[in-house]
Amino acid sequence: MKTAYLAALLLLAVASLPAVAADLPHPVLDPLAAKGEWKLLEPVRTFGPDNLYEEIDGEAELVLPYGMERLTVAVLGRSARPGSEVRLELFRMASPRDAYGIWSQYRYPDQEVLRIPPSEAIVSDTSADFFRGETFVRIRSKPGDGSRNDVVGIASEIVALLPGSGAPPEEARALDDLPGRVSGSILYQKRAMLGYECLAPGFEAKFSTASSSGHYLLLPPAADGGSGRKARLARELPGYREVNAALSGAQIPSGNVWMTSEGGCFLAVAGKISRSLAEPLLSSFARRLQGICRPAP
Numbered sequence: 394m395k396t397a398y399l400a401a402l403l404l405l406a407v408a409s410l411p412a413v414a415a416d417l418p419h420p421v422l423d424p425l426a427a428k429g430e431w432k433l434l435e436p437v438r439t440f441g442p443d444n445l446y447e448e449i450d451g452e453a454e455l456v457l458p459y460g461m462e463r464l465t466v467a468v469l470g471r472s473a474r475p476g477s478e479v480r481l482e483l484f485r486m487a488s489p490r491d492a493y494g495i496w497s498q499y500r501y502p503d504q505e506v507l508r509i510p511p512s513e514a515i516v517s518d519t520s521a522d523f524f525r526g527e528t529f530v531r532i533r534s535k536p537g538d539g540s541r542n543d544v545v546g547i548a549s550e551i552v553a554l555l556p557g558s559g560a561p562p563e564e565a566r567a568l569d570d571l572p573g574r575v576s577g578s579i580l581y582q583k584r585a586m587l588g589y590e591c592l593a594p595g596f597e598a599k600f601s602t603a604s605s606s607g608h609y610l611l612l613p614p615a616a617d618g619g620s621g622r623k624a625r626l627a628r629e630l631p632g633y634r635e636v637n638a639a640l641s642g643a644q645i646p647s648g649n650v651w652m653t654s655e656g657g658c659f660l661a662v663a664g665k666i667s668r669s670l671a672e673p674l675l676s677s678f679a680r681r682l683q684g685i686c687r688p689a690p
Contacts, residue, residue: 419465419483421554431547434478435468458583459495460487471543479543481551482531490562492524494581497565499531502577502599507545509552512559516541521548526557564596564611564658567681571609572674573602586610587645587663591622591629595659600674607648607664609678614657614686622659626652640675642668655679656686 425431438448441463446453448466465483470476486492499522500515507516514523521532521544532548534540552559560566561579568579578599586592587608595612615622627633632644643650645663651671652661660678662671 419467421483421551422465422467424554425469425547425550428550430472431469431479431550432472433467434470438466440464440466455498456484456495459491461485461495462487469547471539474539477537477539477543478535479547480533481547482533483551484529484531486527486529489524489526489557490581491583492527492529493561493565494583495529496522496524497580500577500579502575504577506577509545509549510559512552514545514548514552516545516548518544520544523548523552523559525552525555525559528555528557530555562596563685564613564682567685568596568598568609568611571598571600571681572677573600573606574609575599575601587647587650589629589645591625592661600662605664605666605670607662607666609674610650610659610661610663611678611682612659615659619654619657619659636668640668640672651675653679655682658682658686 419437422433422437426433440448442457442461445456445461445464448464449456461484463485467481469479469481484492484495486495504515505517507514509523512523512525514521518541519534519536523530530548530551532544534543562581565579565581568574575598580597581594582597583594584590586595586597587610592610592612595610598609600607600609612622626641626643630643630645630650633641634643635641639653641652643652648663648665649667649671650661650663651666651668652659653675654660660675660682662674662678
């Protein structure tokens with residue numbers, strides 16, 4: 394009887410461990426504080442999907458589709474400079490691709506980008522956003538003479554403490570150097586692209602050439618080999634038609650959508666663009682994806 398009672402207590406204790414671990418500070422905070430340059434100004438707070446809105450009300454709907462598992466918020470200051478203050482937000486996402494995806498939502502053309510190996514940070518005098526591995530990081534500094542040094546300095550420290558790659562997914566890299574691709578416009582979208590849920594999840598980039606402008610779209614391989622996707626596109630995109638075995642089209646309010654496939658990927662050029670202008674862009678797009686768009690397992 395006593396043995397059974399002890400075993401039950403042990404099982405109860407083990408079962409409670411994950412809940413305790415979930416409330417522990419983010420693993421980068423202790424080594425950051427141990428260096429002595431930064432100190433916590435407030436108690437660390439953590440949030441999950443169920444109460445994220447309490448901290449970032451209005452932005453939770455943007456973050457949650459990317460599989461946000463935990464947000465850790467810390468407010469720190471430089472030990473040697475009283476009055477300095479930095480808000481650090483560490484979002485643990487479901488995967489490195491999701492961390493990149495939410496980072497891409499804060500990336501716009503003409504922003505300043507700073508390379509902090511192995512990551513790339515979007516920076517201003519009072520902010521820095523970057524990702525590494527499964528973590529998306531937002532840093533906001535109280536405005537002041539040293540605010541830029543604060544955000545860049547702590548960003549460099551955090552990047553070095555996080556595990557994983559800081560490189561974009563290979564599909565996003567494939568969109569680079571496409572004809573007319575607008576720098577800073579690549580997104581990984583978990584919801585509707587161009588307003589249509591059938592065009593997601595996938596990657597999107599704006600383009601502008603001398604003769605046309607619009608969007609490149611790239612949908613990674615589907616588990617069913619693409620047969621269900623094709624049927625859904627035909628059902629949901631207005632004016633959908635098959636032009637030939639390799640090309641299909643649709644007509645949406647913002648213009649034409651010209652679509653083809655490469656490997657297991659679905660790719661499209663969308664905008665106020667004719668077939669004769671779209672086909673060379675699709676050919677260039679398909680060449681960039683060779684060896685990347687492997688069929689889904």
